[in-house]
Amino acid sequence: MNEHERIRELLPFYVTGKLSPGETARLQEHILNCPECQSELALWKGLDWVITSGSSSAHAPAAALDNALASIHEREHRPSLPQRLWQILLAQLPLVKKEIWTASFMILVLGFVVTLLLDKTAFLYALAPMVSAGGLALIYGSDHDPAHELVLSTPASQVQILLARTVLVFGYNLLILAVLSAGLAAYYSPEIVLPLVKDWLAPMTFLSTLSLSLSILIDSEKAVALAYSLWLGKYLMINPDYFGLFEPSGNLFLRFWKSPVSLYLISAVLFSVMLVSLKRVKPARTLQA
Numbered sequence: 001m002n003e004h005e006r007i008r009e010l011l012p013f014y015v016t017g018k019l020s021p022g023e024t025a026r027l028q029e030h031i032l033n034c035p036e037c038q039s040e041l042a043l044w045k046g047l048d049w050v051i052t053s054g055s056s057s058a059h060a061p062a063a064a065l066d067n068a069l070a071s072i073h074e075r076e077h078r079p080s081l082p083q084r085l086w087q088i089l090l091a092q093l094p095l096v097k098k099e100i101w102t103a104s105f106m107i108l109v110l111g112f113v114v115t116l117l118l119d120k121t122a123f124l125y126a127l128a129p130m131v132s133a134g135g136l137a138l139i140y141g142s143d144h145d146p147a148h149e150l151v152l153s154t155p156a157s158q159v160q161i162l163l164a165r166t167v168l169v170f171g172y173n174l175l176i177l178a179v180l181s182a183g184l185a186a187y188y189s190p191e192i193v194l195p196l197v198k199d200w201l202a203p204m205t206f207l208s209t210l211s212l213s214l215s216i217l218i219d220s221e222k223a224v225a226l227a228y229s230l231w232l233g234k235y236l237m238i239n240p241d242y243f244g245l246f247e248p249s250g251n252l253f254l255r256f257w258k259s260p261v262s263l264y265l266i267s268a269v270l271f272s273v274m275l276v277s278l279k280r281v282k283p284a285r286t287l288q289a
Helices: 003-015 021-032 035-053 062-073 081-095 098-118 123-136 158-187 190-217 220-238 240-246 249-257 260-280
Strands: none
Touching (some): 003 035, 003 081, 021 035, 081 158, 098 123, 098 158, 123 190, 123 220, 158 190, 190 220, 190 260, 220 249, 249 260
């Protein structure tokens, strides 16, 4: 991503006053010599004014609308579906909290190192679902996106935005784990590592979906707390001292974690409920024609 593209991604944060002094100075210097960014900044300011004014008859500045219409008419053809999806992914990438990328990478790599030091191949796969669940609980909503209201005023729907961010963060974790798993397979053997991957993928999908869904329907902190409690409860049940206290419910609990079909099915239901809830939310006020 070049400097011009980076500045364009920062414009909504600039309008909402969320940039650092250094980023603000860099953006203002770039805009002085960039007519394209000046026009786009006017559009974002118009959107911000309409959203915050609370007036049903509010209009964006005429120049901003003219520039937006001119930009639309410059496109001779509408992008194809794959191109549209790719554009949405690229647009959402800089809006995901930067801390998620760094924290996920560092924790998973640390888990890989500890796995080798302790010679406990299952350690990394016990850690992975918690990392993914924690990251996905922080990808959506005004608490995690300073330009949330402005983003909701773009052509992309809330569902598209959420799906794009889910794919980015979940896919990022999968990519890291795939690389680390290849390293474990080379150090140990594929016969040892592959069964662990199979046992880990379904719980990671379930905990990630649960955490994401509850973060939107209820609260991020409660979502993470519940997801972590369920996952840690699994390891408590493995301990004979604790298992005896909760039998036979403990047995059912462990069987649930060992059933990929059940985990994937519940994940699908939770994800569907979450998407339906987003569609029912009243969208942010859009520009009046």
